[in-house]
Amino acid sequence: MNAPDTNPEQAAPGADSLEAQLKAVTAERDQNRENWLRSVADFENYRKRSQKEAETEQQYRVLPFARDLLPVLDNLQRTLQAAKGSRDLDQLLQGVQMVAQQFEDILGRNHVKPIEAVGQPFDPNLHEAIQQAPSAEHPAMTVLHDVERGYRLHDRVVRPTKVIVSTKPS
Numbered sequence: 001m002n003a004p005d006t007n008p009e010q011a012a013p014g015a016d017s018l019e020a021q022l023k024a025v026t027a028e029r030d031q032n033r034e035n036w037l038r039s040v041a042d043f044e045n046y047r048k049r050s051q052k053e054a055e056t057e058q059q060y061r062v063l064p065f066a067r068d069l070l071p072v073l074d075n076l077q078r079t080l081q082a083a084k085g086s087r088d089l090d091q092l093l094q095g096v097q098m099v100a101q102q103f104e105d106i107l108g109r110n111h112v113k114p115i116e117a118v119g120q121p122f123d124p125n126l127h128e129a130i131q132q133a134p135s136a137e138h139p140a141m142t143v144l145h146d147v148e149r150g151y152r153l154h155d156r157v158v159r160p161t162k163v164i165v166s167t168k169p170s
Contacts, residue, residue: 065106065110068106068109069106071102072103072106075095075102076096076099079092079098079099082095083095107151112151112153113151114150115150115152115161117150117161117163118146119142119143121141122142122163125160126150126157126160127143127161127163128150128160128161128163129164129165130147130162130164132165132167134166134167134168134169135166135167135169136169140166140167140168141165142165142166143161143163143164143165144166145164146161146162147162148162149161150162
């Protein structure tokens with residue numbers, strides 16, 4: 001038996017072609033792996049950046065609301081200063097009413113709306129009954145008075161309205 005010929009010059013035809021194909025496929029594999037690693041790193045950087053942006057957004061989300069409230073606080077402090085130097089109760093009352101209206105305007109701009117209760121049927125989703133009172137003018141379970149106004153943000157109740165509810169007279 002003869003030993004196989006190991007001389008590359010006498011290799012089978014197409015061997016150069018196979019070796020070139022192998023080098024090309026290996027280079028393509030290496031390039032694909034490098035692209036994949038780069039993509040994984042890019043995605044990880046994106047994830048970290050998104051998380052940091054979300055944390056920053058969370059941390060400063062009330063900033064516009066705080067900016068809206070600061071002028072109201074300034075006006076309330078001015079009203080208190082004016083009240084110290086004056087004994088005019090009507091002016092003090094007018095100043096406090098203006099500040100209260102500013103609060104309501106700011107809440108409205110931020111989609112916080114009061115829950116209308118008086119004269120409405122009692123709704124446990126919107127109202128918290130703290131007392132009952134007999135009434136001949138209203139059907140039972142009708143809100144007679146609101147003791148503490150409730151508010152909702154869009155469709156969610158921020159705070160229910162504390163109410164006095166009618167009952168049938170004895």
